[in-house]
Amino acid sequence: MLRLQRPLPDSYTAATDEDLARRIGAAKEALGSRLLILGHHYQRDEVMRWADARGDSFGLSRIAAARHDAEFVVFCGVHFMAESADILTSDHQQVILPDLNAGCSMADMADADAVEEAWEALAEVTDIERVIPVTYMNSSAALKAFVGRNHGPVCTSSNARAVLTWALLEDGAGEPRADKVLFFPDQHLGRNTGFQLGWDEGDMRVWNQRRPLGGLTDADVKAATLLLWQGFCSVHQRFTTEHVAAFRAEHPDGIVVVHPECAHEVVDVADQVGSTDYIIGAVEKAPPGSVIGVGTEIHLVKRLDDEHPDRTVVSLDPIVCPCSTMFRIDAAHLCWVLEGLVEGEVRNRITVDPDTAADARVALERMLAIT
Ligand code: 13P
Numbered sequence: 001m002l003r004l005q006r007p008l009p010d011s012y013t014a015a016t017d018e019d020l021a022r023r024i025g026a027a028k029e030a031l032g033s034r035l036l037i038l039g040h041h042y043q044r045d046e047v048m049r050w051a052d053a054r055g056d057s058f059g060l061s062r063i064a065a066a067r068h069d070a071e072f073v074v075f076c077g078v079h080f081m082a083e084s085a086d087i088l089t090s091d092h093q094q095v096i097l098p099d100l101n102a103g104c105s106m107a108d109m110a111d112a113d114a115v116e117e118a119w120e121a122l123a124e125v126t127d128i129e130r131v132i133p134v135t136y137m138n139s140s141a142a143l144k145a146f147v148g149r150n151h152g153p154v155c156t157s158s159n160a161r162a163v164l165t166w167a168l169l170e171d172g173a174g175e176p177r178a179d180k181v182l183f184f185p186d187q188h189l190g191r192n193t194g195f196q197l198g199w200d201e202g203d204m205r206v207w208n209q210r211r212p213l214g215g216l217t218d219a220d221v222k223a224a225t226l227l228l229w230q231g232f233c234s235v236h237q238r239f240t241t242e243h244v245a246a247f248r249a250e251h252p253d254g255i256v257v258v259h260p261e262c263a264h265e266v267v268d269v270a271d272q273v274g275s276t277d278y279i280i281g282a283v284e285k286a287p288p289g290s291v292i293g294v295g296t297e298i299h300l301v302k303r304l305d306d307e308h309p310d311r312t313v314v315s316l317d318p319i320v321c322p323c324s325t326m327f328r329i330d331a332a333h334l335c336w337v338l339e340g341l342v343e344g345e346v347r348n349r350i351t352v353d354p355d356t357a358a359d360a361r362v363a364l365e366r367m368l369a370i371t
């Protein structure tokens with residue numbers, strides 16, 4: 001998805017780290033409680049040091065929504081997170097993304113038109129009233145709105161299990177709400193959660209959006225409980241079982257913790273699996289002296305290692321794997337948006353149109369009611 005970030009003036013690109021730090025500090029002080037800076041766990045340290053709150057994608061949106069006094073919410077993360085914050089905050093709050101090119105390649109793998117087409121194709125071969133769409137938080141506001149309109153919830157990596165249970169296993173009266181879920185955009189989170197809940201390979205089919213009927217036969221669609229959109233995260237998909245085996249050979253007592261966006265065979269050989277917040281908790285709970293091999297974005301892994309000097313935290317992938325879009329937010333872009341606010345100019349505001357926001361809020365609130 002093309003979004004255009006205009007180049008920054010030289011006074012930002014040529015500034016030294018010290019100068020940028022001094023200017024960010026001054027702008028922050030000038031804006032006081034009117035400003036809230038949120039930092040996702042994958043942000044660089046030069047940005048994270050300024051965050052008033054750190055968290056995972058959903059946790060940060062909740063914080064934004066709870067801080068009604070903050071007129072400006074500067075979201076140091078990626079586009080879908082800033083959109084979710086805009087949906088959940090009040091009208092007087094403005095959400096800002098320091099670099100408009102900070103998208104999420106996985107979120108971009110499912111667009112609203114393609115999902116609408118898939119929905120129509122499904123309706124021709126199965127009772128669509130018995131299908132619930134579920135979108136991962138890593139998706140555009142338009143997709144969340146589609147899900148809201150079609151009786152589905154959003155999910156995050158920490159509550160996908162509860163959401164699929166709600167959709168497929170119980171409705172409060174002991175009956176399943178639906179026979180199938182169309183899950184997007186991350187096939188891995190859907191598959192890993194499906195296995196956790198007891199389904200097997202035969203109950204899941206991958207939906208290839210480039211092929212008619214997702215590349216499936218009518219019989220495939222009828223047999224499937226989980227239809228998994230063929231999206232993935234290029235950062236998490238890098239981790240392999242060979243990485244885990246190499247780590248275990250070097251650290252026989254080590255602990256392996258991975259994010260559920262990793263492929264199922266990797267999750268299968270890990271000791272623990274969970275969201276970014278879960279991974280942080282797993283490192284905190286590990287006994288001093290532990291060596292922990294982590295399968296997630298490198299900035300979080302390095303920060304966990306720095307902040308726990310009595311433990312060793314390493315990436316399972318020896319080749320550094322940053323999220324290139326998260327990495328776009330740097331001190332220069334943060335400084336640029338903050339100095340704009342001090343001068344009375346709101347740069348890079350992220351807004352979701354009211355109709356889309358209303359439908360997307362339904363899907364988000366449905367998730368909240370489930371979890
Ligand atoms: P969290 O929901 O754990 O913050 O993860 C978001 C993400 O983009 C993982 O790749």
Ligand code: SF4
Nearest residue numbers: 104105106233235323
């Ligand atoms: Fe998207 Fe993957 Fe980056 Fe997370 S790590 S923001 S899923 S590309």
